[in-house]
Amino acid sequence: MQFPLMKKSLRIRRLVGEELNEGNFTMSSPAVIEFTNFPGGPETFELLIKFCYGINFEMTTLNVANLRCAAEFLEMIDEHGEENIITHTETFLSEIVFRSLDKTVEVLHSCEHVLSMAEEVKLVNRCIDVIASKIYHEQQKLSNRLQAEGNHSIPWNYNSTHLRELQSAILPTPNWNQDEDSTPVPHTINRRVKVDWWAEKLSLLRIDLYQRVFTAMKASGVRAESLAGSLMKYAESSLKHLHGQGNQGASVMMSAPFTTAIRLKTKHHLDINFGHNHKTIQQHEQRNVLETIISLLPTENNLFPISFLLSLLRDAIALDTTVACQLDLERRIGLQLERVTANDLLIPTLPSDTDDAMYDVDLVQRVLVNYLQQDENFKNEHNFSLNSDSDENGISLNYQKGIRKVTEVIVQYLAEIAADANLRAAKFAAIAEKLPSHFRAMDDGLYRAIDIFLKAHPYLTDVEKRKVCKLLDCQKLSREACFHAAQNERLPVEMLVKVLYCEQMRIRNALVEDESPHQEGSYNYGGYSLNKISNTGSPRMDTLSRLRQKNKFLKEEVAKLQLRVAELEKENTELKLGEMKTIVASGNSVRFFSSVSRRLGRMNPFSSKHKDAAKQRDHCLPPPRQRRHSVS
Structure with a gap:
């Protein structure tokens, strides 16, 4: 006589047979079969027992991945039981889950706890392919209907929130809104980032799974604006504690990565690598998240709001990311430096040395050099004269307007940092020297900055004073x-x-x-x-x-x-x-x-x-x- 579980599970039947053949058990010490790292834990095993004994239970998007992986682990295929659990889970996935983008994302999110087994049964790859395909076809469908109906409203089957978010560009946080100055960046194409409704769903994924989904969406042809919006939403969700949004939000956000780390590794392993310092573990995980987000940024210029890029740069400095990540952000900020304000550039230095300046002046200098270099390349490429009155497309005028705006901002920035007693005269002069003098109509602002600097540094030598004042x-x-x-x-x-x-x-x-x-x-x-x-x-x-x-x-x-x-x-x-x-x-x-x-x-x-x-x-x-x- 076979028990229902032994009848439907080839693995349990094989293990019980091995124990019986060895005969190393008695009534007082019966044989025990132990499963370590069982997919889904005791809750999933209990559901399989109910299935074997004919007890009804509800299969949902939250447990279907665990059931599918546990069934694979126990080898519960149809050959060892009619309409076994694997058949039921696959039917549920194909007929219910994969027909909905929301449900597919939920199943992929639940795969994080059984990732190795989910990879083995190809469940992760199938979910990723379905998500990328549905997002692409949804965009194509929306574009076709907008073209056919002349940009009128389209009746969708989504609820009102989804429809409203599909038809408008919704940014994730007030701190990352588009800049108040709606003037396009000179000599660039102004493409605004778009945060679709599905971006919030994807922000629930772990960074490794999100990276794979992002790559699949990009390969399938999803628009760059939507990809950028998804990145912004994911960054908001995963890095919110770095932006000072309250202790409650920080604790909720930090619990997920830490719990995941515990599931993926044993406690002993964590103690060896990170010790008991939870803060170090969290910083390591956040650094990995941020570096991955930066590596996924689309190559299109001026796609993101400047405030978002500056926020990423501040986080990169705080988390001590790689130099390549920080330089990439500096280059992107330099490409649209016309949109920054003086306060945006006030990035504090790390408190490593009390003799350091209050603000990171070297960073601003590198950003300014990037801007001037790309402007010089653009001027040479278009071969226009700054004094030419004939400019049909307004390229020269836009160029001059942009560089004048940058010059004004840098002069204001110099006035802001001039009062720092730890700021050296060489660094102050190095930034001022980068400003093209022929784009400064008046030097009153520069004189004010120099006067503040001289007042805050009364012990400068005559040589240093002359070096600073010669710029005037x-x-x-x-x-x-x-x-x-x-x-x-x-x-x-x-x-x-x-x-x-x-x-x-x-x-x-x-x-x-x-x-x-x-x-x-x-x-x-x-x-x-x-x-x-x-x-x-x-x-x-x-x-x-x-x-x-x-x-x-x-x-x-x-x-x-x-x-x-x-x-x-x-x-x-x-x-x-x-x-x-x-x-x-x-x-x-x-x-x-x-x-x-x-x-x-x-x-x-x-x-x-x-x-x-x-x-x-x-x-x-x-x-x-x-x-x-x-x-x-």
Whole structure:
């Protein structure tokens, strides 16, 4: 007589037969058959017992994978029992599960706990193929109906939520929304990421299974926008604890990978590899997830929102991913640097050294270099001139608009990081040097950043100050900025002289224009245009009165500048005398300060050298001839 379980399971029948043949058991110590790592555990074995004894139970998407793998493990095929459990599970899979995308994803998710056996029965591959095929055909079906019905609404059998998500691009989190500036990135194709309803279903999968599904979808022809949306949704779900979304969400998210690790490996194995530090285990798993997500990013440029890429980069730095992953993200961010803000670039450095700067300046410099390099390649490829007025497609204008936007953002970024006392002058200057000067209409923002930096670093050497200040173009400073710079004692003397010289030239030009009212045409002063003066009546007198007032004001400004230059010359003389005394005491050379003095003399617009030269010319003239006067 055979028990129902022995009748339907070839493996149990074989094991019992071996025990009977050996005869190593008695009534007091009966034979025991032990199964280690039984697929699905005791719950699944109990369901198989019910099946063998004819007890009804419900087969669902949550237990069908376990039943199929356990039946394979016990060799419960039809040859050893009519309509055995394998036949029932395969019928359920083909007629119910594989006809629905939702159910197929649920079954694939349940395969994670019995992965090796599910691979053996080809259940994982079948689920992946069905998912990729259904998503592709669903997109094709939607596209065809939209084309046929002129983009009108389409009656689907899905519920309202699915229909709404199918017909709109829904982003996963407010932090990763498309940028507020809807202007397309210059010289690129603006393709917006699309998060379909099935992306949330796929986000439940473990990273190794999701990677295989993603690869299958890409091979089957699923659109890049949908693939990108799926990646964004998966990243949101698996990395939410890194984005500060609350302790509850973090604990739920972290429990799944940790539990999976326990099932896949024995506790002893975990202790050998990771010890009892759960945080280390979690970081290792999260690093693996993030590196896989980065490796799956589509190659299309400007597909993801810049905020999403920046979020991935921050996570990559925090989890210490490979250098290749971080460089890939930096390159992608550099391709659409026009969309960032100064706050986006404020990426903190790792707290490894107290002497390090507060923000990762090297990273921003690499991103900026990537942007400038791709812009240079684009300019050479299209062979357009920045000064050309004929631009039918607006390529040159878009290029200039984009690089001006980047320049403004980097200047704002410099102002944000300038107050960091640990920021070195070389790094500050290295970023500022990358900015193309011909795309900076005004240098007020750069002057503000330099002033903040000098104020936060009072112990800079003169060489470091000159290195930072040489980036400033005094001719691009506004009148207010020039007035502030002329009184800024933090600037080196050379920079003060340059500022005063530029301001003097500006005042002289204004005086020349204002003192010539009789000339034809219009005159410009301070951004205001004065039309040609009439020769009749009161308007002429009013204009002349205004010009006299302006001339008086400008002359007062010149007098103030002359006084300021005199003070600077006096300070320079005192510094020179003091330095000479120090040099005499120490035996050093005075060549450096003498050369500085000569340069300052040449740069000083109010120097009295021209007077000395005039006197010298007078002395060089021959004396006048003495004429003889005769009295006749």
